[in-house]
Amino acid sequence: MPVGTKATVKTMRPEELKEVGTQILLGNTYHLYLHPGAELIQKLGGLHQFMHWEGPILTDSGGFQVFSLGGDYETRNHSGITASSKSLVKLTEEGVEFRSVYDGSKHFFTPEKCIQIQCQLGADIMMALDECAPADSSKQYAKKALKRTHDWASRCVKEWQSNVKCQMSNVTKQALFPIIQGVVYDDLRIESAKFISNLDCPGLAIGGLSVGESKATMLHVLETIEPHLPKDKPRYLMGVGMPEDLLEGVERGIDLFDCVLPTRLGRHGHCFTHAGKVNLYNQKWQTLNQPLDPDCRCSVCQNYSIAYLHHLIREKEILGIHLATYHNLHFLLNLMTEIRAAINADKFPKFKKQFLQKYQVGMRGE
Amino acid sequence: MPVGTKATVKTMRPEELKEVGTQILLGNTYHLYLHPGAELIQKLGGLHQFMHWEGPILTDSGGFQVFSLGGDYETRNHSGITASSKSLVKLTEEGVEFRSVYDGSKHFFTPEKCIQIQCQLGADIMMALDECAPADSSKQYAKKALKRTHDWASRCVKEWQSNVKCQMSNVTKQALFPIIQGVVYDDLRIESAKFISNLDCPGLAIGGLSVGESKATMLHVLETIEPHLPKDKPRYLMGVGMPEDLLEGVERGIDLFDCVLPTRLGRHGHCFTHAGKVNLYNQKWQTLNQPLDPDCRCSVCQNYSIAYLHHLIREKEILGIHLATYHNLHFLLNLMTEIRAAINADKFPKFKKQFLQKYQVGMRGE
Numbered sequence: 001m002p003v004g005t006k007a008t009v010k011t012m013r014p015e016e017l018k019e020v021g022t023q024i025l026l027g028n029t030y031h032l033y034l035h036p037g038a039e040l041i042q043k044l045g046g047l048h049q050f051m052h053w054e055g056p057i058l059t060d061s062g063g064f065q066v067f068s069l070g071g072d073y074e075t076r077n078h079s080g081i082t083a084s085s086k087s088l089v090k091l092t093e094e095g096v097e098f099r100s101v102y103d104g105s106k107h108f109f110t111p112e113k114c115i116q117i118q119c120q121l122g123a124d125i126m127m128a129l130d131e132c133a134p135a136d137s138s139k140q141y142a143k144k145a146l147k148r149t150h151d152w153a154s155r156c157v158k159e160w161q162s163n164v165k166c167q168m169s170n171v172t173k174q175a176l177f178p179i180i181q182g183v184v185y186d187d188l189r190i191e192s193a194k195f196i197s198n199l200d201c202p203g204l205a206i207g208g209l210s211v212g213e214s215k216a217t218m219l220h221v222l223e224t225i226e227p228h229l230p231k232d233k234p235r236y237l238m239g240v241g242m243p244e245d246l247l248e249g250v251e252r253g254i255d256l257f258d259c260v261l262p263t264r265l266g267r268h269g270h271c272f273t274h275a276g277k278v279n280l281y282n283q284k285w286q287t288l289n290q291p292l293d294p295d296c297r298c299s300v301c302q303n304y305s306i307a308y309l310h311h312l313i314r315e316k317e318i319l320g321i322h323l324a325t326y327h328n329l330h331f332l333l334n335l336m337t338e339i340r341a342a343i344n345a346d347k348f349p350k351f352k353k354q355f356l357q358k359y360q361v362g363m364r365g366e
Numbered sequence: 367m368p369v370g371t372k373a374t375v376k377t378m379r380p381e382e383l384k385e386v387g388t389q390i391l392l393g394n395t396y397h398l399y400l401h402p403g404a405e406l407i408q409k410l411g412g413l414h415q416f417m418h419w420e421g422p423i424l425t426d427s428g429g430f431q432v433f434s435l436g437g438d439y440e441t442r443n444h445s446g447i448t449a450s451s452k453s454l455v456k457l458t459e460e461g462v463e464f465r466s467v468y469d470g471s472k473h474f475f476t477p478e479k480c481i482q483i484q485c486q487l488g489a490d491i492m493m494a495l496d497e498c499a500p501a502d503s504s505k506q507y508a509k510k511a512l513k514r515t516h517d518w519a520s521r522c523v524k525e526w527q528s529n530v531k532c533q534m535s536n537v538t539k540q541a542l543f544p545i546i547q548g549v550v551y552d553d554l555r556i557e558s559a560k561f562i563s564n565l566d567c568p569g570l571a572i573g574g575l576s577v578g579e580s581k582a583t584m585l586h587v588l589e590t591i592e593p594h595l596p597k598d599k600p601r602y603l604m605g606v607g608m609p610e611d612l613l614e615g616v617e618r619g620i621d622l623f624d625c626v627l628p629t630r631l632g633r634h635g636h637c638f639t640h641a642g643k644v645n646l647y648n649q650k651w652q653t654l655n656q657p658l659d660p661d662c663r664c665s666v667c668q669n670y671s672i673a674y675l676h677h678l679i680r681e682k683e684i685l686g687i688h689l690a691t692y693h694n695l696h697f698l699l700n701l702m703t704e705i706r707a708a709i710n711a712d713k714f715p716k717f718k719k720q721f722l723q724k725y726q727v728g729m730r731g732e
Binding site: 006007008010011012013014015035036040043044045050051052286287289299303304305307308311312314315317318319320321322323 | 372373374376377378379380381401402406409410411416417418652653655665669670671673674677678680681683684685686687688689
């Protein structure tokens with residue numbers, strides 16, 4: 001899922017999102033709730049109409065940004081203050097109080113309110129409010145945070161089931177995905193996998209990974225919980241989505257991913273290719289009259305030389321970061337298409353090996 | 367002509383330039399010569415292939431930027447220096463020496479070299495090197511600058527006629543347009559109109575306007591020279607292109623315009639509409655679920671509300687400035703289409719009156 005933080009996948013028109021093969025995109029509840037506001041988006045016809053995207057939209061609960069951006073307003077605007085930024089987020093069993101990263105105003109999210117906001121936005125898939133504890137949390141804290149995550153998940157399910165506003169039509173209802181947590185502790189992760197799987201929801205997510213732990217640890221957690229997950233519900237690994245992650249994740253049973261990196265890296269002139277990641281700023285591209293990725297069929301690789309992309313990025317031209325973003329999204333979505341085809345043809349292990357061989361050799365070269 | 371300064375019309379993909387009705391675009395020789403370099407562009411297949419634009423391209427001579435950016439490197443990089451910035455441009459009969467705005471390096475443009483550079487770029491229409499004297503030049507200086515402009519124009523024509531590299535195929539040759547100057551002095555303008563018209567070139571341009579003189583003065587100059595211009599050559603008014611300018615210019619016999627304003631204003635959140643210019647930052651658009659311009663058929667006005675555009679611009683989202691740019695270019699190119707239709711239907715005066723009535727009432731309201 002390309003990430004459309006503030007009702008736009010940065011630099012991309014919806015027509016272009018379709019071109020690169022987007023099936024579903026992600027919106028950030030935290031940002032949309034604050035700017036321009038969920039009520040306003042509802043009044044303007046919902047997020048789909050607001051941003052002119054007809055396909056499915058998943059919104060997160062806002063919880064991740066509440067915790068990760070919690071101290072940003074103070075540190076950005078009053079740099080003299082040395083108090084721990086964490087103190088600006090007040091966590092209770094009832095919910096979480098935080099200050100807006102935009103203007104410092106106070107807000108309070110409860111599980112119920114998160115569902116109500118996501119109803120207003122009109123998301124096709126809503127996420128339950130959870131506590132994403134840091135990767136280095138003690139087991140004691142991880143346990144406490146997990147209890148809160150499970151309590152909140154149950155409250156989200158209750159609100160979702162009773163809230164008539166989640167009913168989109170006579171037959172369609174907004175979906176709700178609760179989130180498995182448990183930091184890096186096997187027993188907590190298994191406990192959470194069982195608890196979350198038993199909630200009456202059409203899908204589920206795995207949160208709290210790719211937040212500082214090692215790649216090996218992340219993959220170990222995925223392997224640990226896999227046997228405890230239902231076969232018939234889609235599984236969404238949150239905040240993960242580099243090319244190698246998609247392959248490793250799919251191998252461990254993941255269906256859905258989201259990640260800001262393809263768009264963020266593109267804005268910084270970094271592009272995925274079949275031969276590894278490429279830095280467009282590199283002087284060596286200045287005279288090369290060849291596509292960015294000769295194995296890519298996207299319109300950027302069909303129409304432009306890497307010398308032109310280098311020129312645009314070096315001159316800080318907006319078209320440069322747009323074309324880099326466009327290519328990166330196409331690259332990842334095309335990789336997922338190829339993965340699906342490989343699975344259907346019963347050739348996933350071979351496909352994975354071949355892809356990574358070429359990709360990682362390229363990475364060492366760069 | 368949309369302006370594609372550094373081999374890109376800022377934020378616009380070539381496919382989008384076609385969508386908004388672009389027939390021809392402009393490239394800046396000064397910038398392309400310095401970054402990434404005319405030789406490199408030639409090696410990469412010429413400007414058309416480099417930027418993936420199949421339609422015609424006009425390049426300016428670079429002279430305007432040499433004079434207008436002449437002192438910028440020093441003032442930007444050594445702000446302690448108080449010497450007049452003009453002194454960094456050294457003008458002789460032979461040509462003009464200047465420092466690069468990028469790195470301060472010294473360069474020398476002669477009329478011949480300007481043609482050679484534009485040959486390398488592969489422009490369909492090249493411009494002659496001229497001296498664009500300031501609007502407040504004394505008559506004595508204006509006369510001197512005009513003599514130089516005419517001498518340089520003759521040298522450009524000679525170089526163009528003898529340079530075999532300007533021959534694009536057996537039948538097609540790059541075109542050359544020389545430029546009428548003369549500041550605001552009627553007799554000098556008439557002298558220049560006659561001299562430039564007599565050169566054996568397929569078209570001509572009118573330069574040195576919209577550089578500080580009043581609108582009334584500009585229109586007076588156009589009226590003064592009109593009877594002295596050949597009927598069978600296209601006339602290009604350089605650096606002019608607001609909606610009202612297009613109407614006034616066409617009425618006085620102008621065929622071609624270029625202006626950075628539709629793209630630059632777009633990047634600052636200002637948009638043309640049939641009811642005047644609109645500032646997208648204005649808070650009053652926050653909740654308005656209507657198109658930016660209800661009378662516009664571009665895909666921005668068909669697909670998005672002004673509330674969404676306001677949100678994007680306020681959040682400094684790249685998509686916001688892209689959509690504003692897209693709409694502005696469509697607006698001006700569509701206006702030219704309507705002007706051509708009105709002329710063909712013998713209804714230009716009525717069309718002009720009706721357009722300006724609505725547009726200017728809107729301008730007063732904003």
